[in-house]
Amino acid sequence: EAGVAQSPRYKIIEKRQxxxxxxxxISGHATLYWYQQILGQGPKLLIQFQNNGVxxxxxxxxxxxxxxxxxxxxxTLKIQPAKLEDSAVYLCxxxxxxxxxxxxxxxxxxxxxxxxxx
Amino acid sequence: xxxxxxxxxMDSYEGQEVNITCSHNNIAxxxxxxxxxxxxxxxxRFIIQGYKTKVTNEVASLFIPADRKSSTLxxxxxxxxxxxxxxxxxxxxxxxxxxxFGKGTTLSVSS
Numbered sequence: 001e002a003g004v005a006q007s008p009r010y011k012i013i014e015k016r017q018x019x020x021x022x023x024x025x026i027s028g029h030a031t032l033y034w035y036q037q038i039l040g041q042g043p044k045l046l047i048q049f050q051n052n053g054v055x056x057x058x059x060x061x062x063x064x065x066x067x068x069x070x071x072x073x074x075x076t077l078k079i080q081p082a083k084l085e086d087s088a089v090y091l092c093x094x095x096x097x098x099x100x101x102x103x104x105x106x107x108x109x110x111x112x113x114x115x116x117x118x
Numbered sequence: 119x120x121x122x123x124x125x126x127x128m129d130s131y132e133g134q135e136v137n138i139t140c141s142h143n144n145i146a147x148x149x150x151x152x153x154x155x156x157x158x159x160x161x162x163r164f165i166i167q168g169y170k171t172k173v174t175n176e177v178a179s180l181f182i183p184a185d186r187k188s189s190t191l192x193x194x195x196x197x198x199x200x201x202x203x204x205x206x207x208x209x210x211x212x213x214x215x216x217x218x219f220g221k222g223t224t225l226s227v228s229s
Contacts, residue, residue, distance in 0.1 A: 004161075033216055042205060042219030043162065056216060091161045107217055109161025 004110035018080035025094030035091040127224045136193045140206030
């Protein structure tokens, strides 16, 4: 089974520039999450989608971050303009929604996109 | 979600058993306890989940006392490849629920 795909793996930009990250979740997973992980910290939830609707975006800095999940499949996270403190790994995860055989609520993460803002 | 407390770091040698304890005094009746593992440059991955008593799988064991206010992840005979960050999470683990991560425990295994 293919895992969560993310691109690009690495991105270096100057502050005030823009950047976009792409995520393709596991097939059939209705719920998609974007997390931000700053070096030395645990992942922090930015936004959660169920199909193409937003479930929780309370921690998304909406003045500079935006995310969409058109057609309820893949998703894009954009930062514009970027700040130095946005340097982090952006992790995408997906999970089943509703009853599943394991019913553990397990999240499946991609390898992440590492952003460096200079 | 219940707050968790776990050691910042632990050191071990290959072949030893490692036990990482997580404190979650405010755990709710419907909460499950889940552990994730994260290697450098990778996303976290699920290790084990439990509600009470003991759970064992091919990777680890999870011990949960009767009061459920703490839990212990046990890794038998660790190897260098077990060097990673381990996160303890507590919450309602229904499909489609977001996870809230703490800082985790960095386990370093030496030869």
